[in-house]
Amino acid sequence: MNVNHLRYFVRLAALQNYTQAAKSLHITQPTLTSAIHTLEKELNTQFFYKTGRNVKLTLNGELFAQKVTQSLTILDAGIASLYPNNTHQDQITLVTIPALNAVWLPKMISEFKNTSAGKNVAFSFISDTTLSLNLLNNLRDNQYDICFASKINGYPDINFTPIAQEELVVITPLGHPLSTATSLTIEDLLPYDQVSYSKRSGLAPIIASLYQEYGWQPKSKYQVDDDLAVAGLVANNLGVAIVPKRLALATQKLCIVPLVTNGPRRLIYLCTSKRHTLNTAANAFIQFISEKEIAILQ
Structure with missing residues (x-):
């Protein structure tokens, strides 16, 4: 098993995009693709599946990535220990x-x-x-x-140091009464069923705070952890949702409407x-x- 292939695998697992991973590794995308396919063939399993232009780890991929990362860290530390006087x-x-x-x-x-x-x-x-x-x-x-x-x-x-923020938008199913709006407020959303994030998600308290001035919580029939699960439920006419603008671009089966609010953006x-x-x-x-x-x- 090629150690470089394992390093390529870990980088792709982190970036979830072949173009970005190849660029960061200073190799061509075909080289990266070939390395991943070789690794999957050697171990007779699939590590990634496509989601639009990106990829996501399969369950086997997630488990393997954790172990490989730990192993490479130990390997690098072992190599460095052989040359304590060298720059490492x-x-x-x-x-x-x-x-x-x-x-x-x-x-x-x-x-x-x-x-x-x-x-x-x-x-x-x-x-x-x-x-x-x-x-x-x-x-x-x-x-x-x-x-x-x-x-x-x-x-x-x-310690929490704010370093980035995302705009929040509303996503609706195609043909929904709110889908043709040029912008929406929290008050506009109150009558409609919504898909929301579970309490396990860091987005949940941010979105909940937007409703506080109305003394109201969304009519949520579905509470999920995963961003793409939220988008999928909305796309299948199971409610509307407030999501990061980045996520709204993940599927074309949605309408994306700007959210007008004095509340917070999502801070990272x-x-x-x-x-x-x-x-x-x-x-x-x-x-x-x-x-x-x-x-x-x-």
């Missing part, structure tokens, strides 16, 4: 929700590695559940140095554990990100 790469282990992994985070890593502090730094991407709740719990357990997630109450032992945070001592490289990367203006995700 410091390691930063991180995980992110999908909103950042296609454009913003790879761009930040590339810019950081062009600085003197980032020149000899290696990044290890953990493929994990995309629920902010689980990411924060795993951060508490020191499974990675940094995670990018929504802020959830009840984590006084975690750089999260670190107060109980976990970070290496010099991780602290330098955090400082680098913290000095950036808050990104507006499109």
Whole structure:
């Protein structure tokens, strides 16, 4: 089994896009595709399936990605220990929700590695559940140095630094009474069934806060964790939903209507554990990100 193929696999698992992964690895997309197919053939299983222009991990892919990432981290540490007097790469282990992994985070890593502090730094991407709740719990357990997630109450032992925000929009089924509106307010949504995020999602408290001034909660028949599940339920005429604008572009079987509100956008945070001592490289990367203006995700 080719170690480089395993590294390619971990990078694709993190970025979930062949073009972005190949670019970040400085290889061609056909080379990456061939490596993944070879790996799948060797192990007689499928690791990815297509979702539009991106890919997602299968269950076997998720399990394998976790083990491979851990194994590569151990391997790199073992190699570095053989040459204690040589310059070696410091390691930063991180995980992110999908909103950042296609454009913003790879761009930040590339810019950081062009600085003197980032020149000899290696990044290890953990493929994990995309629920902010689980990411924060795993951060508490020191499974990675940094995670990018929504802020959830009840984590006084975690540092939250806002680094990006997403616009929220309304998605409706085709032909829905609200589908032809040029814009919508929260009040416009009150009479209609809605699909909402479960309490496990970092989006749930953000969207709930939009309704608070009306003293009302949405008429939600379905509460799900996954972004694409929300879009799928709406596309099949099971309600309307408030979602990040990024997600609304994932399917053409929806109408996307701007949401007019004075409430918050969805903020995404750089999260670190107060109980976990970070290496010099991780602290330098955090400082680098913290000095950036808050990104507006499109």
